[in-house]
């Protein structure tokens with residue numbers, strides 16, 4: 001009898017066919033959504049209106065990943081949400097079935113293959129790199145060493161004009177009170193190797209522009225990471241008459257989206273020099289402020305943009321002296337909500353509300369430039385819905401896009417993420433699932449057979 005370990009149990013999961021290997025689950029229970037490459041069997045399963053990701057993985061790794069994802073969530077780090085582990089699934093063909101780790105499908109998330117598919121522009125690549133760098137720095141700040149940074153282990157969500165990156169695969173990670181420089185360098189070395197391979201792969205598939213060089217891209221990731229890390233944690237020394245530099249440092253960090261929780265300030269006995277060093281920094285400066293004022297849960301750059309609009313509204317309506325929270329409530333009911341009310345229900349799966357609002361602001365700006373006049377928000381929202389939103393693909397992957405996958409032929413019925421067979425098309429190869437034997441194993445902790453043997457040996461002891 002299968003056993004469930006979960007902090008947030010969903011009873012609808014209990015009757016699913018856990019005694020069957022995940023790769024053999026009936027397709028009616030699965031949904032075809034784009035995803036990155038995986039070493040394990042990974043499937044998206046649909047329960048009512050919810051979608052979960054299920055990964056068949058050996059026992060101690062499933063538990064390890066579940067706990068780590070839980071810690072990451074508790075610390076507010078962008079990662080997928082762990083739902084539970086199903087163990088004791090019985091025996092199949094004489095071999096005990098590995099546990100299944102369940103995470104909640106991250107709504108509005110885009111695996112890199114979906115982002116790169118339409119032939120991505122260099123600016124977009126640059127923004128994706130920045131999002132990755134911020135994620136890595138955030139993980140390192142809380143003492144998380146990832147051990148397996150790669151494009152397949154990151155999910156992206158739109159964040160105003162940029163992206164926010166989420167961790168999806170924590171299996172190789174470890175949580176420490178504080179990371180040493182060596183541990184961080186190691187993560188960057190792994191990132192370099194994996195990302196270089198990922199970019200070469202995209203290039204070979206014609207998905208990366210010719211002038212984008214994989215080697216330059218990984219160099220950029222590395223140099224941007226070290227710049228950001230220096231800004232977040234580096235010490236600064238200046239003479240006692242330059243006190244303003246303390247405030248400048250705080251402002252610079254805020255502009256990067258971080259808050260200083262502890263700043264160490266040391267002054268020389270004669271006050272001639274001052275040394276400052278941020279000791280604890282928290283990400284989410286703007287999103288926290290917006291959450292406090294309006295209750296809206298957004299990404300960092302969406303929050304930045306919305307806060308600007310809120311400040312402008314306050315000024316335009318002469319509410320500079322009104323309490324900020326009161327003005328924010330006024331803005332919510334008179335600006336934000338009316339825009340959301342103009343979005344027809346059938347188009348809501350296309351973008352998150354905060355992203356829609358950001359795009360309406362952009363639309364209004366361009367309309368105002370074109371027509372040399374002030375365009376009211378409601379007019380801009382109507383125009384945006386008509387001209388932009390209707391034409392966009394769904395990104396929520398909500399119930400409407402989760403039709404059962406029976407009528408068309410899948411490339412691989414056990415792996416819906418490979419899509420449907422098109423006439424005259426050769427099925428794409430997923431090296432991790434199609435020919436595991438031919439794949440050179442880059443690192444010992446990626447070798448599942450070795451892990452299995454080790455676990456068996458440990459169990460026998």
Ligand SMILES: Nc1ncnc2c1ncn2[C@@H]1O[C@H](COP(=O)(O)OP(=O)(O)O)[C@@H](O)[C@H]1O
Pocket residue numbers: 034035036037038039040041042052053055080081103104105106109111152153154155168169170171
């Ligand atoms: N909760 C989730 N939400 C969205 N996508 C997911 C989720 N979990 C896994 N995926 C997708 O499945 C892929 C493989 O999952 P991952 O945990 O990386 O497996 P593996 O350990 O075998 O590499 C990821 O690249 C990602 O695209």
Ligand SMILES: [Mg+2]
Pocket residue numbers: 037038039152153169
């Ligand atoms: Mg992975």
